[in-house]
Amino acid sequence: MDIILxxxxxxxxxxxxxxxxxxxxxxxxxxxxxYDNELPKDYIERMVATKADAAIQQLNDSIAxxxxxxxxxxxxxxSDTIGVLADGQTVLVKPTDRxxxxxxxxxxxxxxxxxxxxxxxxxxxxxxxxxNTANHKHMFQVVNQQKITERTEVSFIPLTAEMxxxxxxxxxxxxxxxxxGIQGLGAAxxxxxxxxxxxxxxxxxxxTLALIKEMREMGAEPINSPKIDx
Numbered sequence: 001m002d003i004i005l006x007x008x009x010x011x012x013x014x015x016x017x018x019x020x021x022x023x024x025x026x027x028x029x030x031x032x033x034x035y036d037n038e039l040p041k042d043y044i045e046r047m048v049a050t051k052a053d054a055a056i057q058q059l060n061d062s063i064a065x066x067x068x069x070x071x072x073x074x075x076x077x078x079s080d081t082i083g084v085l086a087d088g089q090t091v092l093v094k095p096t097d098r099x100x101x102x103x104x105x106x107x108x109x110x111x112x113x114x115x116x117x118x119x120x121x122x123x124x125x126x127x128x129x130x131x132n133t134a135n136h137k138h139m140f141q142v143v144n145q146q147k148i149t150e151r152t153e154v155s156f157i158p159l160t161a162e163m164x165x166x167x168x169x170x171x172x173x174x175x176x177x178x179x180x181g182i183q184g185l186g187a188a189x190x191x192x193x194x195x196x197x198x199x200x201x202x203x204x205x206x207x208t209l210a211l212i213k214e215m216r217e218m219g220a221e222p223i224n225s226p227k228i229d230x
Contacts, residue, residue: 001123001219002071003212006055006078011183011202019209023077028054032080032093040084040091040116045147048120051078052145056124060139063126072126074140075215081117081202083108083154083178092178098168101179108178109159115177115200119208120147121215144218148211150204152195154182159189177202 003023005016016023030050034043055076063070083092085107092113095101107113124140172186173179180186182193182200198205 001073001075001216003075003077004055004059006051006076009079009202011181012079015198015201015203015205016208019205021209021212026055026058026076028058028078030054034091034093040082040089041149043091044080044082044116044118044149047080048078048118048147051080052076052120052122056122056140056142059124063139070126070140073219074124075212075219076122076124077119077208077212078122079117079119079203079208081115081177081199084114084116086112086114094175094177095173095179101168101173102164104179105159105164108156110156112153112155113178115152115154116149117199117202117204118147118149119203119211120145121211123215123219144215146211146215148204148207150196150199150207152193152197152199154193154200155191156189157191163189 003021004026005012005023006026006028007013008027013025028051030047032047038046055078059070059074083104084090085092090107092104092108095104122142123144125143126138127141129137129139167173167180167185170185172181172184176186180189182190182197193200196204196207
């Protein structure tokens with residue numbers, strides 16, 4: 001079963017490459033705005049589901065002209081990472097500007113937060129769009145989905161205004177949840193972690209590989225009257 005990583009994150013790509021996994025890339029663009037009063041768990045699970053829907057839609061839009069290029073079964077991986085403050089409610093996302101980054105960092109300074117990553121694996125098969133009519137157009141449809149969420153506790157040292165200013169000017173924080181990268185200059189702010197390091201980078205690698213293995217084993221079984229979501 002061919003694997004597609006539906007993500008533009010270079011960190012997730014690099015982690016899967018380290019595991020010597022064969023996969024293709026598909027970048028998806030969705031609205032990542034958190035709803036008012038939306039809990040972190042609900043938000044992150046909605047993100048990976050929405051990314052999966054967008055990826056499947058892109059694939060189906062391409063079928064008309066490129067049908068022969070696709071395998072009949074695909075495994076689509078979607079992932080989303082957020083930080084969550086100790087209150088369990090406040091979500092730390094990618095900073096929109098310097099002021100937003102400073103606001104998050106001040107709350108994380110000399111404190112503990114968690115990094116949550118949700119990973120969804122969607123097995124899709126190329127099936128007739130409608131078996132009850134003369135319409136024999138095929139499209140990718142979901143036959144199985146599994147989802148995991150990993151949490152890692154991260155402790156920060158006390159941060160000064162000078163430290164925050166220098167870090168923002170490095171340009172590293174701009175595209176990272178919580179505005180820092182543990183694999184880069186942001187490592188200097190981390191006093192300790194409790195849990196998966198790769199989760200803080202952006203993808204819990206061991207857990208994701210176990211999920212892929214499980215989905216591949218399930219995908220090897222014959223599909224009988226698959227349940228189609230949506």
